[in-house]
Amino acid sequence: MELKDFIQQFAEQFDDTDASEIDAQTSFHDLEEWDSLIALAVLNMTEKRYGKRITFDDMKKCDTVEDLFNVILAK
Amino acid sequence: MKNPFSVEGKTILITGAASGIGKATTLQCAEMGAKVILLDLNEDGLNATKGEIAEGCAESFALNLTDFDALCETVSQLPKLDGVVSNAGIFYSMMAKLSDRKDMEKIFEINTFSHINLLQQLMEQKKLNKGASIVITSSMSGVFCGAVGGSLYGATKSALAGYAKALAIELAPRGIRVNTVHPGMINTPLIHSAALSQDVLDEDKKNYPLGRYGEPEEVAYSIVYLLSDATQWITGTQLLIDGGFSVK
Numbered sequence: 001m002e003l004k005d006f007i008q009q010f011a012e013q014f015d016d017t018d019a020s021e022i023d024a025q026t027s028f029h030d031l032e033e034w035d036s037l038i039a040l041a042v043l044n045m046t047e048k049r050y051g052k053r054i055t056f057d058d059m060k061k062c063d064t065v066e067d068l069f070n071v072i073l074a075k
Numbered sequence: 076m077k078n079p080f081s082v083e084g085k086t087i088l089i090t091g092a093a094s095g096i097g098k099a100t101t102l103q104c105a106e107m108g109a110k111v112i113l114l115d116l117n118e119d120g121l122n123a124t125k126g127e128i129a130e131g132c133a134e135s136f137a138l139n140l141t142d143f144d145a146l147c148e149t150v151s152q153l154p155k156l157d158g159v160v161s162n163a164g165i166f167y168s169m170m171a172k173l174s175d176r177k178d179m180e181k182i183f184e185i186n187t188f189s190h191i192n193l194l195q196q197l198m199e200q201k202k203l204n205k206g207a208s209i210v211i212t213s214s215m216s217g218v219f220c221g222a223v224g225g226s227l228y229g230a231t232k233s234a235l236a237g238y239a240k241a242l243a244i245e246l247a248p249r250g251i252r253v254n255t256v257h258p259g260m261i262n263t264p265l266i267h268s269a270a271l272s273q274d275v276l277d278e279d280k281k282n283y284p285l286g287r288y289g290e291p292e293e294v295a296y297s298i299v300y301l302l303s304d305a306t307q308w309i310t311g312t313q314l315l316i317d318g319g320f321s322v323k
Contacts (some may be wrong), residue, residue: 004116040170045173057272
């Protein structure tokens with residue numbers, strides 16, 4: 001599991017946010033489009049692509065995309 | 076005086092009997108004097124449920140309901156039934172845009188196909204007594220409302236509701252009734268395994284006019300009602316048990 005690939009997959013879950021707006025240091029909760037639907041899509045994507053299950057609580061504790069990546073990596 | 080709401084003396088098969096609604100229904104039926112037959116994949120859970128029932132009043136089979144050959148074999152060992160609670164299922168939250176064939180197969184196998192296979196085998200192997208009652212656990216989701224991440228789950232549950240309607244007509248000549256129950260969110264292991272945080276659950280509870288999620292026993296009481304002779308003229312109906320969720 002590579003950070004670069006994760007950022008790309010993470011960005012893929014957004015419809016109106018350009019991928020260029022998202023990098024490792026992005027505070028994703030602050031993105032205008034971020035909501036519970038995108039959160040569930042990220043959760044589903046993580047399980048499907050990386051075989052790791054995370055929870056909404058895990059996401060809530062993270063600030064940046066890289067934080068989330070690290071949480072998933074540690075699972 | 077005979078109590079029309081009783082299931083005393085009836086032989087009732089319950090799937091998903093190791094936990095949640097299935098367990099609560101099993102215990103309620105046994106409490107009211109029925110002989111219960113428990114099916115579930117989870118052998119430890121089955122034994123735990125069975126352990127709460129008086130000796131000789133319960134029989135159990137550890138069975139993967141999605142294994143058709145094993146299902147046929149188990150059905151062949153069953154006595155004639157007065158009631159069937161086709162209840163086993165999983166909850167699986169997946170956004171529609173990410174749902175693929177593998178997801179569909181995973182959830183439809185247990186939530187829909189296993190129910191249809193079981194009921195088909197019970198009919199083919201002539202295990203249903205005249206006047207029997209079949210209760211299928213559907214959901215409010217997919218039939219009365221939708222939920223984010225619930226497209227596949229809702230599809231499996233509405234498929235059951237559709238199946239039950241036709242089955243009710245086909246079995247009516249033998250006085251066999253087929254009804255569905257449609258619970259809203261119930262406090263079972265199912266919802267707590269779904270990655271939802273307590274905050275999300277607490278917020279969601281506010282959508283229920285009665286202010287809380289249901290308890291497995293509260294669905295069990297409705298199922299017992301549909302199994303009992305009190306509902307001999309009710310078939311093909313959909314009983315919504317949702318704490319008023321759909322009223323809003």
